[in-house]
Amino acid sequence: MTLVERFFKYVSFDTQSDESTQVTPSTQKQMVFAEYLKIELEAMGLEEISLDENGYLFATLPSNIDKKVPTIGFIAHLDTSPDMSGKDVNPRIVEKYDGKDIVLCKEENIVLSPAQFPELLDHKGEDLVVTDGKTLLGADDKAGIAEIMTAIAYMQAHPEIKHGKIRIGFNPDEEIGEGAHKFDVEKFGCDWAYTMDGGEVGELEFENFNAASAKITFKGRNVHPGYAKNKMINSMRIANQFISMLPRLEAPEHTEGYEGFYHLIGVNGDVEQTLVSCIIRDHDRAKFEKRKVEVEGMVRRINSEHGEGTAILEMKDQYYNMREKIEPVMHVVDTAFAAMKAVGVEPKVRAIRGGTDGAQLSFKGLPCPNIFAGGLNFHGRFEFVPVQSMEKATKVIVKIAELVALK
Numbered sequence: 001m002t003l004v005e006r007f008f009k010y011v012s013f014d015t016q017s018d019e020s021t022q023v024t025p026s027t028q029k030q031m032v033f034a035e036y037l038k039i040e041l042e043a044m045g046l047e048e049i050s051l052d053e054n055g056y057l058f059a060t061l062p063s064n065i066d067k068k069v070p071t072i073g074f075i076a077h078l079d080t081s082p083d084m085s086g087k088d089v090n091p092r093i094v095e096k097y098d099g100k101d102i103v104l105c106k107e108e109n110i111v112l113s114p115a116q117f118p119e120l121l122d123h124k125g126e127d128l129v130v131t132d133g134k135t136l137l138g139a140d141d142k143a144g145i146a147e148i149m150t151a152i153a154y155m156q157a158h159p160e161i162k163h164g165k166i167r168i169g170f171n172p173d174e175e176i177g178e179g180a181h182k183f184d185v186e187k188f189g190c191d192w193a194y195t196m197d198g199g200e201v202g203e204l205e206f207e208n209f210n211a212a213s214a215k216i217t218f219k220g221r222n223v224h225p226g227y228a229k230n231k232m233i234n235s236m237r238i239a240n241q242f243i244s245m246l247p248r249l250e251a252p253e254h255t256e257g258y259e260g261f262y263h264l265i266g267v268n269g270d271v272e273q274t275l276v277s278c279i280i281r282d283h284d285r286a287k288f289e290k291r292k293v294e295v296e297g298m299v300r301r302i303n304s305e306h307g308e309g310t311a312i313l314e315m316k317d318q319y320y321n322m323r324e325k326i327e328p329v330m331h332v333v334d335t336a337f338a339a340m341k342a343v344g345v346e347p348k349v350r351a352i353r354g355g356t357d358g359a360q361l362s363f364k365g366l367p368c369p370n371i372f373a374g375g376l377n378f379h380g381r382f383e384f385v386p387v388q389s390m391e392k393a394t395k396v397i398v399k400i401a402e403l404v405a406l407k
């Protein structure tokens with residue numbers, strides 16, 4: 001199977017994950033895809049193939065050299081985003097893209113246009129895989145899976161390429177933030193790994209946000225409004241007072257790059273009780289901790305004004321910046337950087353304004369930067385992936401394996 005054939009086959013599986021089910025994998029259809037991949041890995045003659053009850057599929061391409069070199073892994077996720085259907089994906093290739101609008105669906109007039117998505121123009125002349133406008137594409141992260149499988153097949157067909165032991169890991173539920181939770185790092189047994197789950201060609205990421213969530217419950221007291229003087233306490237007004245304390249410009253809509261923020265994600269209330277949900281994000285750990293202290297201070301101010309117990313804060317850390325785990329083993333990033341250069345890809349190192357499975361894996365003892373898989377406009381009907389980007393990612397995987405064997 002070619003890279004494109006693999007990709008088309010993989011996106012034919014509906015593997016949408018679901019936040020609400022509280023089981024792993026969150027949807028049984030991910031297991032169906034994992035079982036299919038397991039058969040493919042067996043047919044390729046890989047070793048140490050295992051698929052556990054949570055949908056984690058591991059396999060080994062054995063070393064073809066005598067000396068002992070580090071064991072490395074390549075990881076991609078099985079699921080697609082809950083944001084949009086991934087059922088009956090009907091991809092097609094726009095060959096030698098001419099830079100004009102691409103009509104995805106004539107009847108509903110759904111058009112992928114460089115007017116809204118100027119990044120299309122970076123791929124003029126390339127072959128773009130697009131949707132029919134009715135579903136997402138699933139390049140996130142089936143492009144990553146297709147690239148890993150193709151790279152492995154390539155190395156098998158080219159024994160002159162010398163490499164150490166390579167592990168493959170496919171996991172469920174990345175899109176609902178549960179991809180790393182049940183990942184058995186010890187069983188995976190790698191010195192380090194890479195997730196093939198980034199976007200544009202060249203992306204190389206080893207920094208992400210530190211993240212916490214804060215839920216604040218504001219208690220009020222409801223009384224008939226005609227007789228409420230000095231009796232009623234309106235929890236919505238107190239919640240509003242709290243919301244006004246959040247620095248207005250330190251919000252997602254006013255920040256970029258390494259700027260952190262407080263993000264108000266939900267308000268739900270009546271006179272009696274109002275629940276406010278926020279998330280706190282910062283790449284810098286010290287600034288992150290300071291932001292949490294600030295929120296505690298705001299809640300204290302509310303309570304000192306309105307009485308102890310008016311506002312109840314529940315704050316918890318969600319994940320941390322993997323940089324602190326990657327920095328001591330920076331050669332892991334350097335190797336990916338060198339591999340990209342060697343195959344003619346200009347590395348674009350940037351900080352993720354979010355989290356990744358790799359961050360959680362890094363904290364579980366498996367340093368794991370993220371590399372581009374080539375897709376763009378993830379999680380919606382305008383998702384597309386240039387074939388040439390997938391080919392480059394495949395080459396990067398092979399080159400990393402080669403470079404590690406030279407260590």
Ligand SMILES: [Zn+2]
Pocket residue numbers: 077140141174197
């Ligand atoms: Zn992804």
